[in-house]
Amino acid sequence: MHQYVVKLTGDKEIMHSDYLVSYKPEKVGGVETQLIDAQDYKKFLLDYKKLLDKKKNIVILVSLKKKKQKRKEISDSEESNDEEVSVHKRKNAVPKVDDFSAILQQEGLIIHELREQYKCNQHGASCFVDDERHIKLTAMHFQCWAKEIIRGTTDNTQVPNLPIFSRSNSVKEKPKVSTPMVSNSDHNTAPIFFAFPSQMIQSFAQNPTTSSLPNNVLSFSRQQPVPSLDEFFDELSSKNGELLRFKSTFEDEQITVDQICDLTDAEFDQLGINKIGWRKAFRAAAQRYHQ
Incomplete structure (x- = not known):
């Protein structure tokens, strides 16, 4: 803003205190808004953006004060008179159109370079x-x-x-974290890994029979037959008798024992099993039959 005032007046020594700046929307009546402090300029930028979005122009008025304050003492009154005449001529001078064209061209070139420099592929815009x-x-x-x-x-x-x-108008980007793919069929169970010593692997390679494996691994690897709902609830009720009342609900919904581990929390709620302890008991008892 100050640079344009310098161009208009032709006075390179002019200061902000030598003139007043105000603005208002074009073709709108009323009193202009003066730009005095930082808050005024902040409001000006907001108003300018609103008018720019509506494709409307804004009128900026620069009013020079009647008498320019002297910045140095001049003892000779004749020199003072010469200075006032010179200032008066500069105030009435009409700026050349070429000067404004050069400034606008320079602004356009800088804006073009800034747009190219700050392209943001992440947002598809400039950042x-x-x-x-x-x-x-x-x-x-x-x-x-x-x-x-x-x-x-x-x-x-x-x-x-x-x-x-x-920075309050900025957005902090969160680092991208790759998440492992988990099957939706059973999100409540975790994969189980076994570590075997090298001697056991070598022995198994020489004699590929199940006799060299520990008994607990053999018992885990053998798939147990799926019991009926009657057998399952008989065993379950021996540990928690209050769960027996859900047997008829499972029969009505035709749910088999090997499907219990696949039930989600929402499906347990539909069956009336809305306590966490009940759900854990059902899943733990049905885990050994889950394929």
Whole structure:
């Protein structure tokens, strides 16, 4: 903003205190909003984005103060008069169109380079990444960034110190963690692994019979015949008698013993088995018959 005022006035020594800046939407009546402090500029950026989204223009008014404050003492009154005349001429000077064209061309070139530099394949847009946080860059971001680069306050590797570039507007990306594929048929059981000593493996290779394996492994490997519901509930009721009342429910739903381990918590709820201890008891008793 200040750079445009310098171009308009032709006075490279002009300061912010020498003029007032205000704005309002184009073709809208009412009083202009003055830009005085950082909060005003923050509101200006928000209003500008809203108007830009609606494809409307905004009018920025620059009012020079009547008398420019002197920045050094001049003892000679004649020099003071010459300075006032010079300032008056500069205030009424009309800027050249070529100057604005060059600035706009420079902004456009910088914006194009920034868009190419900060393409984000992850979001399919432009992002500035800072400590794994992605700040999505809009047209307003690029325009503000290009202006600050022209002013010399930043470069193409560091975003300007403006509220629009705040980290609060960024998104922290979570690291992608590969999850193992688990069968949906039985998500309540875990795979079981056995470690055999090398001597046992060698002995088994020489004599591939079941006699060299421990008895507990043989008993585990042999599939036990699936009992009937009557036999299953008789054995189960010896440990927990209150579970016997669900026998008729299993018979009505035609559930076999080897299917009990495949039942989900939701299906147990439908059967009326809504206590965790009951579910664990059923699954533990049916585990040995599960294929």
